[in-house]
Amino acid sequence: MLDLKFITANPELVKRSVVLKNESVDVDKILSLDNERRQLKTRIDSLRAERKKLSRQIGELIKQGKETESLKQNVKEVGSQLAEDEEKLRAVEYELKELLLRVPNIPHKSVPVGKSEDDNVVVRTWGEKPHFSFKPKDHIALGEGLGIIDFKRGAKLAGTHFPVFLAAGAHLQRALVNFMLDLHIKKHHYIEVAPPYLANRRTMTGTGQLPKLEDDMYLCERDDYFLIPTAEVPVTNLHQDEILTAAQLPLYYVAYTACFRREAGSYGKETRGLIRVHQFDKVELVKFTLPEDSYEEMEKLLNDAEEVLQLLGLHYRVVELCTAELSFAAAKCYDLEVWAPATQRWLEVSSCSNFEDFQARRSNIRLRRSAEAKLEFPHTLNASGIALPRTIIALIETYQQPDGSITIPEPLRPYMEADSIPAP
């Protein structure tokens, strides 16, 4: 959420960023509602002041045993005018808040302006495309052939795009999770969090999933809980309604969770196999920083996520998203895309985003630098570190052998307790 005062002071800048992000929210309506709100507020405040004064007089008159009926009648009239204005103000504030929650964050000035994916900028590429002396199989053929991924049974249990991992496939997931957690906890000094997988509306609104993305999430209707689409939601909201001190920052958190996404309207032939699934595992990194440190911390965060792919020896690139591709809440975002050599595609396995104070304001996460200092909002950032299914695609396609077995990259071997997944 943007500060209402910032919007009224910079309406053209806000309108421009709404267009750049392909959003549609009526900024002029916000300005006129705010005007109306302030007028009503001024009138209500003075009516209340009058009522307060007169009511106190009534109290004194009663003590003195004097007559109060005419004064009571007087205050009653003030009260009914007040009730009318308060009703109007409630309606105006409700409408204003609904609109404010739909104003996207403003892209950082360094973000390339663009209209589509084609305008994203490749920042760097790591490693090289693997070469094969044979025709490599894609991850679907490999996964089914080795008996480690079962798409059909998953569809039976829940529905399409709910894969089952079996045997070495299940072990591979667990190994990857533990490998990533250990890296981020021990080497990069993140604090491990195991949060709830369900979240309420307030929490979902705090990080920006609501109101825009309601249809993209699973909802437990009886209790009005959403299944988390990413650990970003519960972990960022850990400090909802809290006041952080400068000494606490920066705060680094890492959480492994399952993630649930309806992926409404995104089916198609590009989403076969593990590329787009409704439930997947992810290790997520979340940071809270001082405002002036967030862009430096963002680069370190990106490096921490990249290190996972480097250690696994997977060819990847870093892409800076253009304005149109930036998510609603982000001010700047890098994607990590890993190369899947048989599927022949770059696959997004991490988004590294700086939300500046956008989420902190929505979640009411505040910062006080010292006892005398005014309250500020810290900056929040997150990056996947990293998402599993697409990593598994790249990993098994990259490390497949002519005999159909898969070599496990060295750093993962202690976690797999094996150096390969043998051919069937």
Added chain:
RNA sequence: GGAGAGGUGGCCGAGUGGUUUAAGGCGGACGCCUCGAAAGCGUCUUCACCCUUAAUCGGGUGACGGGGGUUCGAAUCCCUCCCUCUCCGCCA
């Protein structure tokens, strides 16, 4: 799921319709004192919004878990929802 007890500022805690304009304490900030410090003494202490202002200052309104109601007037009475604790039931 049932019964009961609770929810007051950064923290503890008083407050059952009108000097509560939220007592008192802790913690914190500043000052005095001191060579310096501690102790002591004094002053101060939240957030949001509105008006005014170039800004500060100043004035005002609201907030006692959330929302609604009664009343001239609500932290206080009523309704409703949420959360915490205790006991019971069910259960991995």
